[in-house]
Amino acid sequence: xxxRPRRLRQNRSLREMVRETEILPRHLIQxxxxxxxxxxxxxxxxxxxxxxxxxxxxxEAAEIYKTGIRSVLLFGIPAKxxxxxxxxxxxxxxxxxxxxxxxxxxxxxxxxxxxxxCEYMDHGHCGLVNAKGEIENDSSLELITRTAxxxxxxxxxxxxxxxxxxxxVAAIRSVxxxxxxxxxxxxxxxFYGPFREAxxxxxxxxxxxxxxxxxxxxxxxxxxxxxxxKEGADFLIVKPAxxxxxxxxxxxxxxxxPVVGYQVSGEYAQIVAAAQNGxxxxxxxxxxxxxxxxxxxxxxxITYFAKEFCAI
Ligand code: PBG
Numbered sequence: 001x002x003x004r005p006r007r008l009r010q011n012r013s014l015r016e017m018v019r020e021t022e023i024l025p026r027h028l029i030q031x032x033x034x035x036x037x038x039x040x041x042x043x044x045x046x047x048x049x050x051x052x053x054x055x056x057x058x059x060e061a062a063e064i065y066k067t068g069i070r071s072v073l074l075f076g077i078p079a080k081x082x083x084x085x086x087x088x089x090x091x092x093x094x095x096x097x098x099x100x101x102x103x104x105x106x107x108x109x110x111x112x113x114x115x116x117x118c119e120y121m122d123h124g125h126c127g128l129v130n131a132k133g134e135i136e137n138d139s140s141l142e143l144i145t146r147t148a149x150x151x152x153x154x155x156x157x158x159x160x161x162x163x164x165x166x167x168x169v170a171a172i173r174s175v176x177x178x179x180x181x182x183x184x185x186x187x188x189x190x191f192y193g194p195f196r197e198a199x200x201x202x203x204x205x206x207x208x209x210x211x212x213x214x215x216x217x218x219x220x221x222x223x224x225x226x227x228x229x230k231e232g233a234d235f236l237i238v239k240p241a242x243x244x245x246x247x248x249x250x251x252x253x254x255x256x257x258p259v260v261g262y263q264v265s266g267e268y269a270q271i272v273a274a275a276q277n278g279x280x281x282x283x284x285x286x287x288x289x290x291x292x293x294x295x296x297x298x299x300x301x302i303t304y305f306a307k308e309f310c311a312i
Contacts, residue, residue: 021295023287025068029112029260030306032057033198034098035077045194046265047272049304051077057098058105067310071110073160073302074098075199078120084128085120089146096154103155112158112181113151115172117143124196124203126163126211135210141171148172160237162186164211173232181260182233185221185247188212191240191266198265215243218250225251233257237302240264242289245296252297261298263289268304 008018035041035051043049052060061072076095078087087093099111117140118126127140140163148159159176161168162183169182188209196202213220225236234257238248241261252259271289275282286305293301303309 021291023290023294025310026070028069028306029071029073029302030064031073033075034094036079043198045197058101061102062106064307065106065109073112075114081122085117088117088120089150099154099156110157112160113156115148115159115161116163118201119199124201137165140165144168145171152176152178169228169231169233179234181235182228184225184228184236185238186212187215189240191264194269195265221247235260237262241293242267248296248298258299260300261293263303
């Protein structure tokens with residue numbers, strides 16, 4: 001036999017020599033949930049993860065940095081919600097305070113903030129709701145922009161708008177000069193279920209389908225990515241990741257910006273739940289899924305497994 005691909009798979013060293021995709025701590029971004037209060041609280045829908053109080057978050061961030069991970073993505077869980085998401089852009093908001101304490105302790109760690117209104121709105125939507133129950137686009141931009149500015153002023157290194165309103169990258173770009181990691185392609189996905197429990201941000205009525213994308217669409221994803229790039233985004237996120245590897249590949253082919261795959265809460269919960277039942281090997285499944293996301297074209301991966309994966 002002349003052609004024998006198995007020759008290159010004979011032993012571990014040889015396999016390592018021909019391995020095409022690497023996954024290193026610096027490729028991973030660890031999301032962190034920050035809550036008001038004093039004790040850390042486990043998240044039932046995401047076993048192994050916690051909501052962190054301000055008093056403990058800097059220590060956790062330091063541990064994350066020690067593994068070689070270079071960035072965290074912050075989500076805030078405020079004590080109070082209202083109709084204009086005041087907590088999102090409050091100068092002493094939970095995320096603004098968390099940025100300050102983390103940057104003070106570990107200035108090298110890149111702090112990315114999720115810029116969205118849903119966790120701070122009493123109705124749980126990502127924008128202002130009008131009398132007809134519609135989620136308004138243009139009036140929401142002002143609050144989203146104000147939120148991004150407040151994060152930048154608190155010391156955030158990168159802002160990550162996740163609301164899927166039209167024109168928000170341009171709006172943010174016109175007032176801040178730090179990198180924007182845009183959730184450019186965000187599908188209306190059932191895989192966000194555990195996150196909404198963790199962040200207490202499920203919409204009180206309706207769904208997010210008038211702003212998040214239909215999961216059947218590819219061309220629309222390329223349009224969204226192109227628009228965000230033109231508006232001044234510096235990174236493009238595709239979310240979720242594993243069910244959307246084709247999108248990651250196609251967006252990567254279209255842009256020269258770094259593409260980021262977001263392995264979302266439901267992807268995390270699937271692996272953890274199956275492993276808890278003894279149905280798969282968690283460590284191997286995590287390694288395989290993260291490698292697949294990188295192989296598809298993601299330069300970076302946002303994953304709840306980041307710290308665990310990198311822990312020595
Ligand atoms: C806020 C936001 C969500 C996620 C990230 N930012 C929830 C949503 O859009 O409902 C989901 C993250 C995850 O599931 O891990 N808009």
